[in-house]
Amino acid sequence: MNNFDLHNPTRILFGKGRISDLDGQVPADAKVLLLYGGGSAERTGVLAQVRAALGDRKVVEFGGIEPNPRYATALKAVDVIKENDITFLLAVGGGSVIDATKFIAAAAELEGDVWDIFTSWGGAIKSAMPFGTVLTLPATGSEMNPASVITHAEKGAKLPFMSSHCYPVFSILDPELTYTLPPRQIANGVADAFVHIIEQYLTYPVAAAVQDGFAETLMRTLIDLGPKAMETPNDYDTRANVMWTATLALNGLIGAGVPHDWASHMIGHEITALNDTDHARTLAVVLPALMQDQRGPKREKLLQYAANVWNIREGSDDARIDAAIDATRNFFHAMGIDTRLGDYGVGPAEVDRIVAALESHGMVALGETKTITPDVARRILTAAL
Ligand code: NZQ
Numbered sequence: 001m002n003n004f005d006l007h008n009p010t011r012i013l014f015g016k017g018r019i020s021d022l023d024g025q026v027p028a029d030a031k032v033l034l035l036y037g038g039g040s041a042e043r044t045g046v047l048a049q050v051r052a053a054l055g056d057r058k059v060v061e062f063g064g065i066e067p068n069p070r071y072a073t074a075l076k077a078v079d080v081i082k083e084n085d086i087t088f089l090l091a092v093g094g095g096s097v098i099d100a101t102k103f104i105a106a107a108a109e110l111e112g113d114v115w116d117i118f119t120s121w122g123g124a125i126k127s128a129m130p131f132g133t134v135l136t137l138p139a140t141g142s143e144m145n146p147a148s149v150i151t152h153a154e155k156g157a158k159l160p161f162m163s164s165h166c167y168p169v170f171s172i173l174d175p176e177l178t179y180t181l182p183p184r185q186i187a188n189g190v191a192d193a194f195v196h197i198i199e200q201y202l203t204y205p206v207a208a209a210v211q212d213g214f215a216e217t218l219m220r221t222l223i224d225l226g227p228k229a230m231e232t233p234n235d236y237d238t239r240a241n242v243m244w245t246a247t248l249a250l251n252g253l254i255g256a257g258v259p260h261d262w263a264s265h266m267i268g269h270e271i272t273a274l275n276d277t278d279h280a281r282t283l284a285v286v287l288p289a290l291m292q293d294q295r296g297p298k299r300e301k302l303l304q305y306a307a308n309v310w311n312i313r314e315g316s317d318d319a320r321i322d323a324a325i326d327a328t329r330n331f332f333h334a335m336g337i338d339t340r341l342g343d344y345g346v347g348p349a350e351v352d353r354i355v356a357a358l359e360s361h362g363m364v365a366l367g368e369t370k371t372i373t374p375d376v377a378r379r380i381l382t383a384a385l
C-alpha cells in the first residue's frame with residue numbers, strides 16, 4: 001500500500017428528519033446565504049424546511065445554480081456575499097449546487113484573479129468561507145470531499161479543482177429527500193458513484209486489501225440496489241444505502257494509499273463541456289471503451305473485478321475480462337443509460353474537438369500510469385462511437 005495522509009473534517013448528519021439539526025450546526029449569529037438550483041428544492045418543500053430550521057437568522061437566498069454549474073453564475077453569488085456581509089453559506093441541492101458553493105466560498109476570499117483557482121487546480125486557494133450542505137441527490141460525493149467542477153461556458157471548459165479549504169463543515173443526508181428524484185437523476189447518481197469507485201480501484205494492485213474489499217462491497221451494493229431505487233423509489237432502506245454508498249465512494253477512504261485513474265472523468269468532462277450531456281452518462285460511454293482499451297495494463301485488477309464484483313470465475317483470463325466489461329455496460333443499460341457516443345449526438349468530428357479540448361486543458365497524460373495521451377484518448381473515443 002502506498003503512503004497516504006487522510007483527514008476528512010466534514011461532519012455527517014445522516015437519517016430521517018435531520019434538517020431540524022441545522023439550528024445546532026449553523027452559528028446562531030450567522031448571516032446565511034442559502035444557495036440552491038433551478039427550483040426542485042422549492043417544489044419539493046426542502047427549502048421550506050430549511051428556512052424554518054434556520055429560525056431568526058438573517059438569510060439571503062441565491063437560486064438558479066445550473067446543473068454543470070456556471071462560473072458566471074457563481075461570481076454573481078460572490079457579489080451578493082459582499083453586498084450583504086454574509087458569514088456562512090448553506091448549499092441545498094445536488095453536486096452542482098454544492099460544487100458551485102465551494103467555488104463561491106473560495107472566490108469570496110481570494111485575492112487576485114479567481115480563474116487562477118482552475119489553472120492551479122485549487123492551489124491558489126488559501127482560505128474559504130465556511131459552508132454546510134443539505135444533499136438532495138446522492139451521486140458526486142461532493143458533500144464530503146474537497147473537490148468541485150465548474151463550467152466556463154464562454155471558454156467551453158469544464159474544469160475541476162480541489163482544496164483542503166473546501167470541505168463542507170457539515171452535510172445533512174436525509175434519504176427521504178431523494179424520493180422526489182426523477183428516474184434519470186436516480187440513474188445518474190448510481191452510475192456516477194459506481195465510476196468513482198472504479199476510478200480508484202481498477203488500476204493495478206498495491207496490496208491494499210481493505211480499500212479493495214471496501215470498494216468491491218460498494219460496487220456490489222450499487223449493482224444490487226441501483227435498479228431497486230428506480231423500481232421502488234420510496235423504499236427507505238434502498239435509498240439510505242444508495243445515499244451512503246455514494247458518499248463513501250468519494251470521501252477519501254477507498255482512495256487512500258491506492259493509485260487513481262480518473263481518465264474517464266477527464267474525458268467525460270470534455271463531452272459535457274461540448275454539449276451538456278449529463279456527467280454520469282459521459283462516464284457510462286467512456287468507461288467501457290477505456291476498460292477494453294486498457295485491458296493490458298489493468299489486467300490483474302480486471303480479473304479481480306470480474307471475480308469479486310460480478311462473480312465471474314469460469315473461462316480464460318480474456319473471456320472473464322470480456323464478460324466483466326459486458327456486465328459493466330449492461331449494468332448501465334439496466335439503469336436506463338445509453339453507452340455509445342452516438343446516443344448523445346457525438347460523431348467522429350466531435351471526437352477531434354474533444355481531444356483538442358483535452359490537449360488545451362493540459363490533460364495529455366491521464367490514467368494511473370499517465371499513459372492516456374491524446375492519441376489514446378482518441379482511440380478510446382473512437383471505440384465508443
Ligand atoms: O436544479 P434543480 O431544480 O435543483 O434540479 C436538480 C437538477 O436539475 C435535480 N435535483 C436534485 N435533487 C433533486 C432534484 N430533483 C428532484 N428531487 C431532488 N431531490 O437534479 C438535477 C441534477 O442535479 P445536479 O446537482 O447537477 O446533479 P449531480 O448531483 O449529479 O451533480 C453533477 C455535477 O457534479 C460534478 C459533475 O461534473 C456535475 O457538474 N461532479 C462533482 C464531483 C465532486 N465535487 O467531487 C465529482 C463528480 O465526478 C462530478 O464531476
Ligand code: ZN
Pocket residue numbers: 140192193195196265279
Ligand atoms: Zn463523477
